[in-house]
Amino acid sequence: MSLAARLNKQMGLSHQRTARVLELGYGLKWSRSGVGRAWERLGNLAAPTCQRLPSRLPQSPVVWLDDTGWRVGAQPQNLRVLLSEQVTVYLIEPHRGYAEAAAILGEDYAGFLVHDGARCFYGL
Numbered sequence: 001m002s003l004a005a006r007l008n009k010q011m012g013l014s015h016q017r018t019a020r021v022l023e024l025g026y027g028l029k030w031s032r033s034g035v036g037r038a039w040e041r042l043g044n045l046a047a048p049t050c051q052r053l054p055s056r057l058p059q060s061p062v063v064w065l066d067d068t069g070w071r072v073g074a075q076p077q078n079l080r081v082l083l084s085e086q087v088t089v090y091l092i093e094p095h096r097g098y099a100e101a102a103a104i105l106g107e108d109y110a111g112f113l114v115h116d117g118a119r120c121f122y123g124l
Contacts, residue, residue, distance in 0.1 A: 001042060004035060053089050058106045060084030065115045067096050098123050 070079035
């Protein structure tokens with residue numbers, strides 16, 4: 001799965017080509033839909049942990065925040081990364097701003113927020 005993830009997500013190979021590389025290189029017989037179903041199963045297993053991670057950030061004394069433009073289905077979105085020494089959270093949201101960051105950290109976040117100087121984060 002980790003090689004398949006790298007081929008598909010990092011190198012941009014389609015599910016079909018990922019399955020073909022795994023077959024040619026390792027003798028693993030996967031279909032393109034098998035690759036997709038494997039991602040779905042893995043996502044379902046990881047979902048409870050992923051849902052709990054953001055709640056750990058407000059207790060951190062230092063949180064780093066960075067975001068950048070992102071496209072989902074050709075629509076502009078915002079890819080936000082928040083991390084502490086223990087937790088890294090990635091979110092794709094339609095907007096960049098104070099309200100979105102405060103929804104995760106809380107408006108009363110008392111730690112240090114390290115960011116790129118965007119004015120919208122000064123309220124935290």
